[in-house]
Amino acid sequence: MKIIKNIIKELKYWPTKLAIISFLVLLTISSFLTYRIYKIEYSKELLQVKEETSDVKNQLESMINNSLNVVKIIAFITEKNLDETDFESISKSLLEKNKYIDATQIVKDHTIYKTFPLKGNESTIGYNINADSLNKKILFEAIKQEKVFFEGPIKLIQGGEGIIGRQPIFKNNKFWGFAAVIVRTDNFLKTINLNNSGSSTLFDYQIVQKNNVLNEAKFFKNNTDFSTGIINKSYLPSGNWYLYVKLKEPQYLNKAIEFFISSILLSLIISIYLRKLSQEPIKLEALIKKKTSDLEKANKQLQTRAKELGEANKELEHFAYIISHDLQEPLRMITSFLTQIEKKYNDVLDEKGKKYIFFAVDGAKRMKKIILDILEFSRAGKYIDEKESIDLNDIMKEIKGFYENEYPNGKFNYENLPTIVSYRSPIFQIFHNLVSNAFKYSKENLNPEINIKVVNQSKKDITFAVQDNGIGIEKEYLEKIFVLFQRLQSNEEIKGSGIGLAIVKKIVESLNGTIWVESEKDFGSTFYFKIPK
Template sequence: MNNKFSSFFSWFVNRPKVIGFILFIIIFSIFTYIVYQEYSLAKESEKEKEKQVLTIVKQNIEQSLKTSYVSALTLALTIDDEGKPKNFEKVSEKIISSSVIISGVELVPNGIISYVYPYEENKGALGLNVLKHPVSQKEANKSINSGKMDFAGPIPFKQGGKGIIGRMPVFIENQFWGFSAVIIREKDFLSNAGIYKFSKEGFKFRLAKADEETSKEILFFGAKEDFNVNEAQKSFVKDGNWNIYIYSENKENLLISLLPLMFLALLLSILISTFIVRFLKQPRELQRKVNIQAAKLLNSELKFKAIFDRAPIGIVHVEAESYKFIEANQKFLRKTGLSLDEITEARFDSVWRNSKDLKKLVEKGEKINSVLLKKNGTQIDVRVAVDYLKYIDKDTYIFIIEDITEINKAQNHLKELETRVKMAVEIAQLGYWEWNIHTNEVIWSPMMYEIFRISNDFKITPDFIVSRIHHLDAKRYVDSIRSLVNGENVNPSYEAKILDPEGNPIHVLGHLESEKGKLGEVIKIKGTLVDISSEKRTKEELDQSYDVVLQQNKRLINFSYIVSHNLRSHSSNIKSLSHLLLEMEHTQEQEEMFSMLNSVSHALDDTLFDLNDVINIQQNISISIEDILVVKYIERVLEVLKVEIIQKKADIIVNVPSDIKISFNPAYFESILLNFISNAIRYRHPNRPPIVIIDFLIIENHPVIQIKDNGIGIDLKKNGDKLFGMYKTFTKNNESRGLGLFISKSQMEALGGKITVQSKLNKGSVFKLFFK
């Protein structure tokens, strides 16, 4: 038996870690049980406090409601048998002065608020029919049906604010007369109940009204989140149909408060078990710990050195008295341009532009912004923090230095941009406004007051703005605002008329948009406005000028018709008479005169004929448009010019697909092709046979016919602006009349097309015909 015990004891003695672990488990279990008992007692104590506080709050609320009941009854007694209140204001004043919770009273005959006190604070509620208003209708009818005083709310007051209304139904000869009502502001209600007071003592409250029909609760005070309802105490206030919840925050901190005790238990368990293990294995364990500690210290020093050198901010270690450098990290050295050898002989205060900043930093120990000097003489903006360190029996400081040069540049740039934006708004005379839909607050920029022609001290409301918008534009503006409030999209830009104080219209151009909160709800409507009255007047003047120009143009066209039609008949007569005169016998001198007269009459007739064609083209008279096959008309023109092509030995190259069609007038198209192809042959270069290349292109979605030749070319610098002019010629060719290009250009423009030209003297020309 003794041998077995000795062997068992030796087994444990040779295994000190096993003994230490067993002792640790036993001791820690005992301490844990003690801590748990302490936690249970503390939790029960907090629950008891919750019950006590909840009882006090409930009693305060019930007492407030009873006081309100007495006050409402007292007010009801002022009503005589004929339903007329007597001494209403005097009685109301005494009721309010004697109550710490009631802020106002009302008499509501037939459900319509007709008497209020104090008047100034509650006059906004006058005329409200509580039996029809959706907020109060349900509670008011409930009070009538039950014949008892009912406390509604908290609800928003028409006169502003939020709170509780206690309504006592008043009956005269069993006929409902109306209500005697008391007004309790929400803050007064909560304060008198003690909720504000107990909230400061670590208690959380939630007050909710129970809906009798849906059994759902409507929260009107307290946290929506972070409230443990299951752990809270609950009480019901019957008169107001309210549920009161209370929860002590101290319960959440119980475990935290017991952590030191748990930590102490853990520490004692570890110490005792460790002591036993060390006692049994002291020499070897001591040596092992020494080695481990040495390795940890070495590792810590290496880590500190790595962090010190690689830190993204500058770190400097200096002596407290002399400010001599002890060490500095690479970030500081790179920023200042100094080397390790240079800082060994330098002082830290020498790199400060203002040494007073360094002294202030050391004395107060708070972060400061200052300027450091670099080795090359330039400066950097820095934010510096300091901490004291005892190092090898010396007083030293650790300085943490952050380069904020770029941040300061960005801030200065931002200020400059803000200044520019402000200047731009002032120059553009742009007005800015915003409307907070929750507070109904309206904010205007100074330019808005100038646009509306009112003084800057005028109080702006949404109703005022609508009243100053012209009646033809008001509905559209209100509909847009309503759509934005509902989160709908609207056309942000609008043009409207507003009225100045004298009723004169002002033309404005505006922009609307909404601002949304974190949950996507609309919280603000805002926009810009600019006065465009002068622009409107200018446009009206331009429109009037345009009308005058149109009238003048019509007169000129009529004159052109008179010239081109009436004069042509006379020119034809002159031409016929001159021809007859030539056939008669006459002297040689007369023959010469009649011959000259015949030439002039023919030229006049041709000129009037050309003028008539130009006018018909420009007026789009009888111009039909159809889909025409391009190749067909090219071949037709080439057939017409066949003799000339053979005589001039011209080479015509057609690169147009056979199925290409364009929408154009056939006669115009044939005339234009004939004009350009015949010109390419007529104005050929004398030293080479003419080559004409006809291509079909698509440029910017427009069909284009390109006609390229190797003729004599045109000096566009000299004659470019006259190229398409009427009767403009640039060669000595006797066949040139200066009308073909003018008519072709007129025909193209009459049907929405255009002509471009590229040309070089003695090289040739390229004409591009752009079709619509």
């Protein structure tokens, strides 16, 4: 009786009530989260199986499509009555290009009368493919649909197993026979990077004919049950197969159980901890004060780090300026002395010596240009002047004047551009560098044409497009061109250090904008950049 009274008394004690309520609430939340984890992990593993199915299916379809091309070529030469003269030579060429195809055949009516290579396949000549009752149905479907039909895996007359693709041949609108390709099972599996067991580290696989079931003829020698677990089934119409992929060791249930057990323990610990906290308000208040003090210290440390970072940036800028300035002096000396040597010993030097001096001087000049570009890049995005109202049409007129003499046949078009409020110098540099880049990478036999226009604007920002008809950029390099010293052209006639677009990107981003490019090789490029108005 006394024990019961103590239990009732404890239950009436409010910290205990808080602990029980907390535990029940946390347990409810944990149950919901466990269910969500169960669903998410199941979906992730199912997606993993689907992706693997897609990869294997793509490999299969690639092999089948190549086989389709081969069998259609054999059918074509037969329809054109070229099989007597060209079958062997064309088949040899096709098999050399498609290593996984073992043989080609021509079937007249339902009897095999030509095969390549003949060696090893002699037993197929004269064989009636209509002898098997199952074959009759498959052949009937192929003739009816007038398209290639794959059969397999089946035992081959010449020995072993493989798949056969047959294309019906019609002459004068009447069925004449078939063109066929044979792919042995071993070669077929090599093509899709699988072994005879149809098993990898993570997955089990199986391929069966559409009209068959999993316990009938199949490609892989495994007894995996594809009716349970995380599986994906996909139909390959070109081969009339079903592809099954199953995850070997799904973990979604284990992860959900592990989380649920952990969450129960955590809920219990939290409930006990809450009860203890509710009994010690003074300690809790002290803890809050301590955490507040720690946060204040952390904020001060962050402020200190920010200040140190700012000072470090200033030192780096100063260092870049000093290095750039000090490196130019020895380059000037090298260029000057080499030039003097060339003048003084011009009569003594042969053509090779003069060429060496020219290369050395040219290299020094290019090094100086790189140093100046580095200095310019370090300064980009830092402005000391005030924002002003800028008529972009005036900017375009100024830029156009730079290129009228160098590219007299070039076209430089711009619409009636708006007036924006920004920093004049960086805005000028953005357009100047993009236009310079467009002229520089124009096609040799085509007059350059550059169009500048506004493609979108809102109350807060405006988007410009700089379009050219130049050599274009391959898709894989669209991001790379904005990296320092990245030049996609090795042509020495195109001058530059590969820093212009990096400077443009840095300036645009310093104005809280973004820049990107759309291009296609040999079809020009369009650079877009969006900046605040």
